[in-house]
Amino acid sequence: MFRTTLTTIAGAVLLAATVASADEIKPAVVFDMGGKFDKSFNQGVNDGVMRFKEETGIAYREFEVTNETQREQAIRKMAQRGSDPILGVGFAQVPAIEAVAKEFPKARFTIIDGVVDLPNVQSVVFNEHEGSFLVGMIAAMASKTGKVGFVGGMDIPLIRKFACGYVAGAKHANPKIVVIQNMTGTTPSAWNDPGRGAELTKGQFDRGVDVVYAAAGGTGTGVYQAAKDAGKLAIGVDSNQNYLHPGTMLTSMVKRVDVAAYNSFKSALDGTWKPGFQALGLAEGGVDWALDEHNKALITDKMKASVEQAKADIIAGKIQVHDYMSDNTCPR
Amino acid sequence: MSAAPAELPRWIDIGLIPVINICLALLVSGLIILAIGENPVEAMAIMIRGALGYGEGIGYTLYYTTNFIFTGLAVAIAFHAGLFNIGGEGQAYIGGLGVGLAILAFDSTLPFFLLLPLGILAGAAFGAAWAAIPAWLQAYRGSHIVITTIMFNFIAYAVMVYLMVNVLIKPGQMSPESREFAAAGQLPFMHEMLAGIGITVTPTPLNLSIVWALLCCVGVWAYIWRTRWGYELRAVGHNEAAAVYAGARPRHIVVAAMCISGALAGFVGFNEIMGVHHRLLLNFPAGYGFTGIAVSLMGRNHPVGVVLASLLFGVLYQGGAELAFEVPTITRELVVTIQGLVILFSGALAYMSTPWVTRVWRALLAWRAGAAAAEGA
Numbered sequence: 001m002f003r004t005t006l007t008t009i010a011g012a013v014l015l016a017a018t019v020a021s022a023d024e025i026k027p028a029v030v031f032d033m034g035g036k037f038d039k040s041f042n043q044g045v046n047d048g049v050m051r052f053k054e055e056t057g058i059a060y061r062e063f064e065v066t067n068e069t070q071r072e073q074a075i076r077k078m079a080q081r082g083s084d085p086i087l088g089v090g091f092a093q094v095p096a097i098e099a100v101a102k103e104f105p106k107a108r109f110t111i112i113d114g115v116v117d118l119p120n121v122q123s124v125v126f127n128e129h130e131g132s133f134l135v136g137m138i139a140a141m142a143s144k145t146g147k148v149g150f151v152g153g154m155d156i157p158l159i160r161k162f163a164c165g166y167v168a169g170a171k172h173a174n175p176k177i178v179v180i181q182n183m184t185g186t187t188p189s190a191w192n193d194p195g196r197g198a199e200l201t202k203g204q205f206d207r208g209v210d211v212v213y214a215a216a217g218g219t220g221t222g223v224y225q226a227a228k229d230a231g232k233l234a235i236g237v238d239s240n241q242n243y244l245h246p247g248t249m250l251t252s253m254v255k256r257v258d259v260a261a262y263n264s265f266k267s268a269l270d271g272t273w274k275p276g277f278q279a280l281g282l283a284e285g286g287v288d289w290a291l292d293e294h295n296k297a298l299i300t301d302k303m304k305a306s307v308e309q310a311k312a313d314i315i316a317g318k319i320q321v322h323d324y325m326s327d328n329t330c331p332r
Numbered sequence: 333m334s335a336a337p338a339e340l341p342r343w344i345d346i347g348l349i350p351v352i353n354i355c356l357a358l359l360v361s362g363l364i365i366l367a368i369g370e371n372p373v374e375a376m377a378i379m380i381r382g383a384l385g386y387g388e389g390i391g392y393t394l395y396y397t398t399n400f401i402f403t404g405l406a407v408a409i410a411f412h413a414g415l416f417n418i419g420g421e422g423q424a425y426i427g428g429l430g431v432g433l434a435i436l437a438f439d440s441t442l443p444f445f446l447l448l449p450l451g452i453l454a455g456a457a458f459g460a461a462w463a464a465i466p467a468w469l470q471a472y473r474g475s476h477i478v479i480t481t482i483m484f485n486f487i488a489y490a491v492m493v494y495l496m497v498n499v500l501i502k503p504g505q506m507s508p509e510s511r512e513f514a515a516a517g518q519l520p521f522m523h524e525m526l527a528g529i530g531i532t533v534t535p536t537p538l539n540l541s542i543v544w545a546l547l548c549c550v551g552v553w554a555y556i557w558r559t560r561w562g563y564e565l566r567a568v569g570h571n572e573a574a575a576v577y578a579g580a581r582p583r584h585i586v587v588a589a590m591c592i593s594g595a596l597a598g599f600v601g602f603n604e605i606m607g608v609h610h611r612l613l614l615n616f617p618a619g620y621g622f623t624g625i626a627v628s629l630m631g632r633n634h635p636v637g638v639v640l641a642s643l644l645f646g647v648l649y650q651g652g653a654e655l656a657f658e659v660p661t662i663t664r665e666l667v668v669t670i671q672g673l674v675i676l677f678s679g680a681l682a683y684m685s686t687p688w689v690t691r692v693w694r695a696l697l698a699w700r701a702g703a704a705a706a707e708g709a
Contacts, residue, residue, distance in 0.1 A: 188615060
C-alpha cells in the first residue's frame with residue numbers, strides 16, 4: 001500500500017524530470033566493495049563510464065559501497081535524485097537493484113554480472129567460461145611440465161565458472177594435463193591480497209606448475225610478480241594485462257566490462273537502451289583472449305591457429321563449454 | 333592516571349570530556365577536508381543533516397546503532413570480567429548463521445510469534461557456542477583469549493564461505509545466498525510498523541530488533557550490577573586472586589562471561605539476517621564486531637554509555653555515507669579516516685584532555701573560592 005503510493009509519487013517526479021530535459025541524461029554508477037581502483041573488475045567499469053564522460057561531457061553520479069546494506073541505500077538514493085540510467089556493478093547488487101527497480105518503475109537500471117528479470121532492468125552477463133576455455137588451451141600448449149595452475153580470488157560460484165572453463169580448455173588441448181587450483185581467501189580481502197597470491201603461486205611452481213592463470217582481481221599482481229621472479233608464465237584477467245610483464249604474461253582473458261558500462265550510458269543517451277538479458281560471449285566480443293605486441297613472442301603460430309579454431313568452433317556451437325553456474329557443478 | 337581525575341565532578345568526567353574529544357577529532361577532520369579543497373563546515377553540516385536531519389537518515393543511523401549496541405555490549409561484559417573479546421566479528425557471523433538455519437528450517441511451519449523467540453535463541457546459542465571454545469581454552473588451557481578469538485574470526489569466515497557456496501546456496505543462482513525467508517520469518521521493518529498506525533516514512537533497514545537491543549542493555553545492566561553472578565564477574569575482573577579468596581570461581585566466570593558476550597554479538601546476525609536481508613548471505617558483519625570495541629571503550633563499558641556511543645557511531649556511518657554521496661571529492665577512504673580520528677581521540681587518547689580539563693576546573697574552583705572569600709571579607 002505504502003509502496004504503491006511512494007512508487008506513484010516517485011514515478012510522477014521522474015516523469016517530470018524526463019520531460020524537462022529529454023536529450024540530457026543523468027547517469028549514475030554504484031561500484032561494489034572492491035572500489036573503482038581495484039585494477040580489475042570495478043576499474044573496468046570506471047574506465048567505461050569515464051570514457052562516456054570524456055566523449056559526451058555528461059557528468060555522472062557515483063558511489064562506492066562499504067557494506068552489504070549500503071548497496072540498496074545508494075541505488076535508492078540515486079533513483080530518488082532522478083538518476084537514469086543507474087548502473088549496478090557486480091552480482092552482489094542483484095537483490096538491491098531488484099528492490100529499487102520495483103519502487104521506481106520509470107527509472108532504467110543496468111546490472112553487470114547479474115540477472116534481474118524486470119521490465120526496466122537490463123542485465124549484462126559475460127560468458128567467462130568461454131574466454132577461460134581459450135586461455136586454458138593456451139596454458140596447456142605452452143606448458144612444458146604438463147601442469148598448469150589456477151589462482152582464484154574468493155571461492156564463489158563466479159570464480160568456479162572461470163576455473164571450470166579453464167580446466168576444460170586445458171584438457172581440450174592436452175587430455176593428460178594436470179590443473180592445480182587454489183583460492184586466495186574467504187573474505188572480500190581475497191580480491192586484493194597480492195602477498196598471498198604470490199605465496200600460492202610459488203607453492204604451485206614447487207609442485208611443477210609452469211603456467212598460472214589468476215582470476216582474483218588485485219591479487220593477480222602478486223601472482224604475476226611471482227611468475228616473473230620464477231621465470232614462469234602467467235595469464236591475466238578482466239583487463240588486458242599483457243603489458244604488465246612482457247615475456248611473462250602469456251596472454252589475458254579479456255572481459256569487456258568497460259564496453260558494457262559505456263554502452264549502458266551511451267544507449268540511454270541515444271534512445272536505444274533496451275531492458276532484458278544480454279550474455280556477452282566470444283561471439284559478441286564480450287570475452288576474448290588477448291594478443292598484442294607484448295606477448296606475440298610467446299604465442300607460436302600453431303598455438304594461435306588451434307585457439308582461433310576452437311574460438312570459431314565455440315561460436316559455431318561445435319564445442320560446448322560447460323557453464324558452472326548453470327547447475328553449480330563442474331564435470332571432471 | 334597521573335593527575336587525580338577523581339577530583340573532577342562526574343558530569344565533567346563522563347559528559348564534558350567525551351564531547352571535547354569529539355570536537356578535537358572533528359577539528360582535525362575539518363583540517364583534512366580543508367586540505368583537499370572542500371568546505372569543512374559544509375561537510376560537517378551534510379554529515380549531521382544526512383544522519384539526523386530527515387526520516388531516511390535517522391532510520392539508517394538507528395539501524396547502525398542497533399548493531400553497535402549489540403557488539404558494544406558484548407565487548408563491555410567481557411571487559412568487566414577482565415577479558416578482551418576481539419571475536420565479535422566471528423560470533424556475529426556464526427550467530428547470523430544460527431538465525432538463518434533456524435528460520436530456513438521452520439519458516440514454513442511456525443508462525444511469527446514463535447519464530448521471533450526462536451531466532452533470538454538461535455542467534456544467542458550459535459554466538460555463545462562460537463565464543464565458548466576460546467573461553468574454555470583460556471579458562472582451562474591458558475591460551476590467550478585475544479589470540480584465540482581473532483583466530484576464530486578467520487575460522488568463522490571460512491566456515492561461512494564453505495557453507496554458503498557449497499551447501500546453503502539457492503541452486504541456479506550466481507550470488508552465494510540462501511533462499512529468501514517466508515514472511516513469517518521476517519522481523520517487521522520500522523516503516524511497516526509505523527505505516528500500521530498511519531505514519532508514513534521512507535523505507536529503511538531499521539526494524540524491530542532495535543527494541544531487543546535496548547532490552548539487552550537493561551538486561552546487561554541488571555546482570556552486572558544487580559545480581560550475585562554479576563558481582564562475581566566484576567570481582568574476578570578487578571582482582572582474580574582476591575575474588576578466589578572470596579569464593580569466586582574464575583574459570584566458570586570466564587566461560588559464562590564469554591558465552592554472554594558471544595550471544596550478544598550473535599544478535600548482530602539477528603538484526604542483519606532476520607531483520608534486514610531476510611536471507612543468509614556473506615559478509616554481513618561488515619566490521620561491526622571490531623567497531624564494538626571502540627563503542628565499548630567510548631561508552632566506559634556501561635550500557636548507557638554504549639547506547640550513546642553506538643548512536644555516535646551510527647551518525648558517523650550514515651553521515652559518512654551521505655558525505656561520500658554528496659561530495660564527489662570526499663571518497664569513502666576519507667570517511668573512514670574521519671571515523672578513525674573519532675575513534676583515536678575518544679578511545680585511544682581518551683585521557684589526553686583530562687589533565688588540562690582538571691587544571692581548568694581547579695583554577696575555576698580557586699577563582700570561585702577567592703571570589704567567595706572576597707565577598708565574605
